[in-house]
Amino acid sequence: GGGGGGGGAGRRGNKAKGKKGGKAGNASSTVVSLTPSQEKDKLREEAESLGGAVEQRRKDLEAGKKADLDALAGRLEGYCPSGSLRSWEEEELQVAEFMAVLRMRTVDVGSAADRAEALARRMWSTQVCGWSSGLARLRRLPVVTGLARWIFKALSFSLAPAPPGDQVEADRLHARGEKFLAAARDCLRRSDALRKRALEADAAPRVWSTFGLRTPNDRKMEADFMAQLASWYSESDALKAKGERYRVQGEGFTERARLMRPMLPTRISAHMYYKSRIGLARTQRRMETEFGRNFFTKTLDSGAQGGSKARLTREQLGRLAAAVDLDPVPGVGPPGVR
Numbered sequence: 001g002g003g004g005g006g007g008g009a010g011r012r013g014n015k016a017k018g019k020k021g022g023k024a025g026n027a028s029s030t031v032v033s034l035t036p037s038q039e040k041d042k043l044r045e046e047a048e049s050l051g052g053a054v055e056q057r058r059k060d061l062e063a064g065k066k067a068d069l070d071a072l073a074g075r076l077e078g079y080c081p082s083g084s085l086r087s088w089e090e091e092e093l094q095v096a097e098f099m100a101v102l103r104m105r106t107v108d109v110g111s112a113a114d115r116a117e118a119l120a121r122r123m124w125s126t127q128v129c130g131w132s133s134g135l136a137r138l139r140r141l142p143v144v145t146g147l148a149r150w151i152f153k154a155l156s157f158s159l160a161p162a163p164p165g166d167q168v169e170a171d172r173l174h175a176r177g178e179k180f181l182a183a184a185r186d187c188l189r190r191s192d193a194l195r196k197r198a199l200e201a202d203a204a205p206r207v208w209s210t211f212g213l214r215t216p217n218d219r220k221m222e223a224d225f226m227a228q229l230a231s232w233y234s235e236s237d238a239l240k241a242k243g244e245r246y247r248v249q250g251e252g253f254t255e256r257a258r259l260m261r262p263m264l265p266t267r268i269s270a271h272m273y274y275k276s277r278i279g280l281a282r283t284q285r286r287m288e289t290e291f292g293r294n295f296f297t298k299t300l301d302s303g304a305q306g307g308s309k310a311r312l313t314r315e316q317l318g319r320l321a322a323a324v325d326l327d328p329v330p331g332v333g334p335p336g337v338r
Contacts, residue, residue, distance in 0.1 A: 050205070054203070058203065060203065068195070097281045100281035100285075104277050111155075113152060123139065124139060170257045170260035171257070173253045181246070183243075184245075188239070191239035191243060194236040198229050201228075201232075202229055
């Protein structure tokens with residue numbers, strides 16, 4: 001009897017366990033089915049969330065690109081004093097004006113040297129100094145050279161003095177500074193490329209799940225990806241800091257080389273002199289535009305040959321007066337003006 005009761009209890013327990021296990025199996029195997037409209041709404045929500053994430057990444061990329069362009073403009077500001085890049089026409093015009101100023105400066109200094117030499121020769125070879133015992137002392141070589149040097153300095157004012165340092169050392173320092181500056185530009189370029197690569201990779205869609213129910217593999221891939229991004233950003237910052245150090249060192253070497261070069265004085269008279277020469281260069285450019293580049297050369301050649309072909313017409317004379325900002329000549333004016 002006791003054995004039978006125990007067997008019945010065991011059968012009842014197994015039956016209860018079977019029922020409970022069946023219910024659990026049915027509950028775990030139950031799948032919630034969605035209607036087509038609900039599936040469409042869910043897909044729309046996922047697409048909107050993904051579109052918002054892509055738009056945010058795009059904005060981040062544009063902000064990073066703008067920051068990179070601002071940084072590049074800041075670095076280029078040292079090469080362009082005006083703070084903005086010049087066009088090729090403006091660059092060519094400024095180079096032409098600078099070369100014209102150099103040519104005029106060469107003529108001025110050469111003329112001053114010729115006048116000083118002529119004064120020294122006259123003082124040394126004149127017979128007037130021999131007529132008087134007081135003037136005879138002027139024919140001494142130290143006096144003649146001193147006066148010639150004085151008149152040359154007076155005529156060629158604002159002439160750059162002799163460089164204070166060794167020019168070979170200055171060239172070496174300048175070359176070393178240029179190498180540092182080139183290395184700085186390379187480091188900054190690599191830093192910008194790494195940062196851009198990190199931003200693009202961060203903005204690209206993931207191949208693993210990043211929200212909702214994620215598997216351990218998804219979490220591991222996301223953690224590895226974030227570690228890679230952090231490595232790229234840290235490497236970019238290190239390259240940027242290294243480039244800044246190289247830039248400071250290069251600018252220091254180039255500045256030392258510049259101080260060893262010949263330098264123009266910064267007096268007001270020097271500024272006024274070069275301002276007048278720049279005005280002459282611009283006037284020459286306007287006259288060449290008005291009359292042609294070879295007009296004055298042909299005029300001088302014809303004047304040297306006979307003079308009959310060197311005459312200007314009334315129209316050309318009026319344009320010449322307007323080009324050099326002269327007072328109008330009576331009866332002469334621009335075309336169409338009487």
